[in-house]
Amino acid sequence: PIAEVAADGSFVVSKPDGTGGLVSFGTVAEQMLYEIGDPRAYFLPDVTCDFSQVTIDELDRDLVRVANAKGRPPTPTYKVSATYEDGFRVGIYHTIGGIDAAAKAERTGEAILKRCRQMLRDSNQPDFSETSIEILGAEGSYGPHSRARGAREVILKLAAKHETTQALNMLVRESTSAATAMSPGICGMAGNRPKVSPVVRLFSCLVPKAELPVAVHVEGNILPVDVPLEGGFDAAMLRESSEQAEAADVGGDDASGMVTVPLVALAYGRSGDKGNHANVGIIARRPDYLPWIRRTLTEQAVASHYAHILEGAVHRFDLPGVHGLNFLLENVLGGGGTASLRNDPQGKAFAQMLLDYPVSVPRALAVADKLEVLAA
Numbered sequence: 001p002i003a004e005v006a007a008d009g010s011f012v013v014s015k016p017d018g019t020g021g022l023v024s025f026g027t028v029a030e031q032m033l034y035e036i037g038d039p040r041a042y043f044l045p046d047v048t049c050d051f052s053q054v055t056i057d058e059l060d061r062d063l064v065r066v067a068n069a070k071g072r073p074p075t076p077t078y079k080v081s082a083t084y085e086d087g088f089r090v091g092i093y094h095t096i097g098g099i100d101a102a103a104k105a106e107r108t109g110e111a112i113l114k115r116c117r118q119m120l121r122d123s124n125q126p127d128f129s130e131t132s133i134e135i136l137g138a139e140g141s142y143g144p145h146s147r148a149r150g151a152r153e154v155i156l157k158l159a160a161k162h163e164t165t166q167a168l169n170m171l172v173r174e175s176t177s178a179a180t181a182m183s184p185g186i187c188g189m190a191g192n193r194p195k196v197s198p199v200v201r202l203f204s205c206l207v208p209k210a211e212l213p214v215a216v217h218v219e220g221n222i223l224p225v226d227v228p229l230e231g232g233f234d235a236a237m238l239r240e241s242s243e244q245a246e247a248a249d250v251g252g253d254d255a256s257g258m259v260t261v262p263l264v265a266l267a268y269g270r271s272g273d274k275g276n277h278a279n280v281g282i283i284a285r286r287p288d289y290l291p292w293i294r295r296t297l298t299e300q301a302v303a304s305h306y307a308h309i310l311e312g313a314v315h316r317f318d319l320p321g322v323h324g325l326n327f328l329l330e331n332v333l334g335g336g337g338t339a340s341l342r343n344d345p346q347g348k349a350f351a352q353m354l355l356d357y358p359v360s361v362p363r364a365l366a367v368a369d370k371l372e373v374l375a376a
Contacts, residue, residue: 010067012059023062026268026283029322032056032066033281035272037328039319040238041072043079048072048233053321068321073232077206084203087129089341090168090196091159092175098185102138102149105156108183109133112158112175119174120167128171130161132334132341141344142353143308159341161199168196201339202275259366260358260374266293269351274328276336277312278347280354283324289361290323296359302327305354309334309342 001023005011015023032051036042042049050070057065096105113131120127137154139146158175162168172194179186214225263269263282266289271280282297284290303314312330319326333347334340344350358374366373 008067009069009071010065013064013066015062023064025056025058025064025322026285028056028064028066029283029324030268030270030281032322033279033283033319033324033326034270035274036279036281036326037274037277038238038315038317039326040317041233041235043075043233045078046074046228048074051321052317052319054319055321072237073234074228075206075233076210076229076231077208078212080205080207082203082205083200086199086201086339087161087163088165088168088196089159089161089199090172090194091157091341092172092194093188094156094158094175094178094186095153095188096156096183096185097153097187099152101152101154101185102135104183104185105135105138105154106133108178108186109156109158111182112171112178113160116167116171116174119170125167126163128160128162128167130341132159133157134343136343141309141342141349145305145353145356157343161341165196172196197338199339200337201335202337204275257363258360259363260360260376261366261371262355262374263293263297263357263359264355265371266359266361267355269355271347271349271351273333273336273346273348276331276333276339278329278332278350280327280329280347280351281324282327282351282354283319283322287323288365290325292359292361292365294318294325297325297327297354297357299327301357302329302354305357306332306350 002014002016003011004014013023013028015021032054033039036051039051042051048071050072053068053070054066055068059065094105094108096108098104110133113128117127134140134157135154136157137148137151139148160168160171176193179188209227209229209231214227216223216225267285268283269280271278280302282293284293297316299314299316302316303310306329310329310332312332314330315328317326317328329350333345334342337345361371365371
């Protein structure tokens, strides 16, 4: 995409003629909500951005105007991201087909781990520090919300961590024999033996700007650069949006006049990672959908939906400018990034998982807009 920025800070997004893709309210709004926390305080070294009141307007096909972003003073600190090695990991995939494929895949993964753990004990080696079994195709990442346990073709994802590469190479060897020694229907493309790799963890911290002098090196010359150090950001600047809170009060309902529709009929969604945290951004397709979405998607409701993987709190933030909500899910990625054994270590599919969520709306609204109504 192409962004043409005006002097007032607004910009127009477009794309070259004859190219694929789409520039629209939905695609641009999704990108704005991608991998953020509090939209009123997106921290950069030289500014604190406030996206909460941003407006996005479609001017023409593949032509969108973005305006009303605000800048606040920066913080007096830099964010420092450091990485360190913490053992090793490996991931193994087997395709399993046929009747009860998901159950066979789970049993196969458990049997491989049981055998390898016994071999570790017999050789006086420590157990795996962490293991993971996910059944892809049976919606294993959905936990209790899975609707595909009867799938006849699935992929067993078996992963583990250990302090030595030898233990994980043993796991790879033993899993290879599963195709001929365990459940019928195990198959896969030959010649793709998994490789053990280091576990690289992320450690983030804040360092005062005054402790990190900035300089530019040009042809052997070192040129100091003066950077404002005082910051000035104050969390008290963040005021709650009373307008959005009031919009959430849609009054009482006559149960007979309400129907349930999937969230995807009302909203767009986008998700991503923030270290071991993830965010899920939800943008109403129309402003009048937002009160019904907001009433349903409370912090408690979202926490319950992800309870099978969530290890922390859920925080909800309002973006009234694009009639949206942003949810920050703490400690939900199993370590996140290369430290995680998950098939989705960065929460890329989290929003898609939430878009099935049932939302109650007035029957008249569903009929007028021809929304998909879920069976009672």
